[in-house]
Amino acid sequence: MLNIQTIREDFPVLSQKVYNKPLIYFDNGATSQKPEIVIHKLRELYAEQNSSIHRGVHYLSSKMTERYEAARETVREFIHAGKVEEIVFTAGTTASINLVAFSFGEAFIHPGDEILVTELEHHSNIVPWQLLAERKGASLKVLPINEKGELKLEMLDELLTEKVKILAITQVSNAIGTINPVKEIIQKAHDKDIPVLLDGAQGVQHGELDVQELECDFYAFSGHKVFGPNGTGVLYGKEKWLESMPPCQGGGDMIANVSFEKTTWADLPLKFEAGTSNYPAAIALAEALNYVTSVGRDNIVTYEKELLGYLSKSLQMIEGLKIYGTSQDKISTISFLINGIHHQDTGMILDKLGIAVRVGNHCAQPLMKSLGIEGTVRASLCFYNTKEEIDQLCNGLEKVKQMFG
Amino acid sequence: MLKENKSKEQKYLKMTINEVQDEIIEEFQAFDDWMDRYNYLIELSKDLKPYDPENRTKDNLIEGCQSKVWLHAEPEGEIIHFTADSDAIITKGIVALLIRVLSGRKAEEIKDADLYFIEKIGLKDNLSPTRANGLLAMLRQMKLYGLAYYAKQQKN
Numbered sequence: 001m002l003n004i005q006t007i008r009e010d011f012p013v014l015s016q017k018v019y020n021k022p023l024i025y026f027d028n029g030a031t032s033q034k035p036e037i038v039i040h041k042l043r044e045l046y047a048e049q050n051s052s053i054h055r056g057v058h059y060l061s062s063k064m065t066e067r068y069e070a071a072r073e074t075v076r077e078f079i080h081a082g083k084v085e086e087i088v089f090t091a092g093t094t095a096s097i098n099l100v101a102f103s104f105g106e107a108f109i110h111p112g113d114e115i116l117v118t119e120l121e122h123h124s125n126i127v128p129w130q131l132l133a134e135r136k137g138a139s140l141k142v143l144p145i146n147e148k149g150e151l152k153l154e155m156l157d158e159l160l161t162e163k164v165k166i167l168a169i170t171q172v173s174n175a176i177g178t179i180n181p182v183k184e185i186i187q188k189a190h191d192k193d194i195p196v197l198l199d200g201a202q203g204v205q206h207g208e209l210d211v212q213e214l215e216c217d218f219y220a221f222s223g224h225k226v227f228g229p230n231g232t233g234v235l236y237g238k239e240k241w242l243e244s245m246p247p248c249q250g251g252g253d254m255i256a257n258v259s260f261e262k263t264t265w266a267d268l269p270l271k272f273e274a275g276t277s278n279y280p281a282a283i284a285l286a287e288a289l290n291y292v293t294s295v296g297r298d299n300i301v302t303y304e305k306e307l308l309g310y311l312s313k314s315l316q317m318i319e320g321l322k323i324y325g326t327s328q329d330k331i332s333t334i335s336f337l338i339n340g341i342h343h344q345d346t347g348m349i350l351d352k353l354g355i356a357v358r359v360g361n362h363c364a365q366p367l368m369k370s371l372g373i374e375g376t377v378r379a380s381l382c383f384y385n386t387k388e389e390i391d392q393l394c395n396g397l398e399k400v401k402q403m404f405g
Numbered sequence: 406m407l408k409e410n411k412s413k414e415q416k417y418l419k420m421t422i423n424e425v426q427d428e429i430i431e432e433f434q435a436f437d438d439w440m441d442r443y444n445y446l447i448e449l450s451k452d453l454k455p456y457d458p459e460n461r462t463k464d465n466l467i468e469g470c471q472s473k474v475w476l477h478a479e480p481e482g483e484i485i486h487f488t489a490d491s492d493a494i495i496t497k498g499i500v501a502l503l504i505r506v507l508s509g510r511k512a513e514e515i516k517d518a519d520l521y522f523i524e525k526i527g528l529k530d531n532l533s534p535t536r537a538n539g540l541l542a543m544l545r546q547m548k549l550y551g552l553a554y555y556a557k558q559q560k561n
Contacts, residue, residue, distance in 0.1 A: 342492055342493035342494060343471070344472040344493040344495070345495050347471070348495050352439040352443070374473075374492070403440070403443065
């Protein structure tokens, strides 16, 4: 059992008022708030220990390098990867996916090949592949969804043709919360020797993760959505793939030897970390992951399920409200519209009531098109949210209906 | 309704742009609550001159990622008449204010107008570049029309 009030005290931002009303933060899908220990860690690193990593002979540099590599080990353990060489620090999920789209693409994508994505994807897991397809003369194929917002798995086999060289799929839909049966999907792809990239931007913060058990070939996530600092993220890649992919950026830190005739690359994972990395953020990210571990991932799953159930039930009591994405398996994120009321109008009223939600197409225009709408209101909750806050949201929505009805 | 709108526009045109702005500021001073302001914008959205569906063209569309705005300009001599629309109601209310201040004015006035009322009535956030509702783009577009027609007039 979690003590939510105690947990809320760990997050300074949550105790404030906006427009004189207590802040209700339901925009965790966009970014999560940061616990005090993460904020403190960043300050401490800059105030007391700052020094560039991997190249100093001096005390501060070697200390910082140790911390950075320890952070990598924390990430490895958190996602149960086999080796630290398989953990690349990036700027975020988008950067991680772009890295794979470029480097994997350089090595393995040829004219006529296919890249398979799904209708549930965030633009970040569509556009890098489109760029790759264009560069290489390959094409993009799409696995569609059903009316519940679930992938049409029955179509997967026929789409996994021998032309498909990689399947890039989200673990959890950012816009409507569907949790995809990724284990089953990965197995089907692997039966045909097709590697799979998982977009974990909305997955890693909502439950246990074991990349070895899933057997995914790549896993991408962002630090800022898992209570860590912005500007940091992770790419997990199986060693065999990372070894066979060329670097996507050249510069310092990623080289072994540089000469005008022939430059050789550093070993994994540094081959993919050109330039001075955002080491304070990476170290503070490890702090955030430790925080999640201390809260307990099983506890998080149990409590967020309870929140989802309550939110879902409460929203369904509002006449004229329609939920988009009704899969049985969802994270605590719900997208909805109230009959005839524009999502932006809903969001603007909720804002002035102190309730932060996201409105719009959630960087998933193809998904919105498939649902036949322009956008939704999205409430994305996490373990520091409460049922009382859900009640306030529902009161706010009644107010919206009253104003626009 | 149409007739009423026309007489309203004529009423505003007897005033300067700044006088209309001051009038709007005064109207909003009556509200100390955000909900009242928004309710008033909802009212204003209903009074906005109906937008000709034929002008809902791609060229006239100013797309934000949250809501859409359509803007149509019709020059008449030195003057530009604007009509506009939005799919979101509060945005449409703000659109109505921009129309009230700038439509039916000389191109030169539109190009030079300093729209201070937006900040004064607390709607600056709604027109900031971070708000993806097309309003800022609409305002820029209105000013661009002003500039373009003014330049054209200078040539003739």
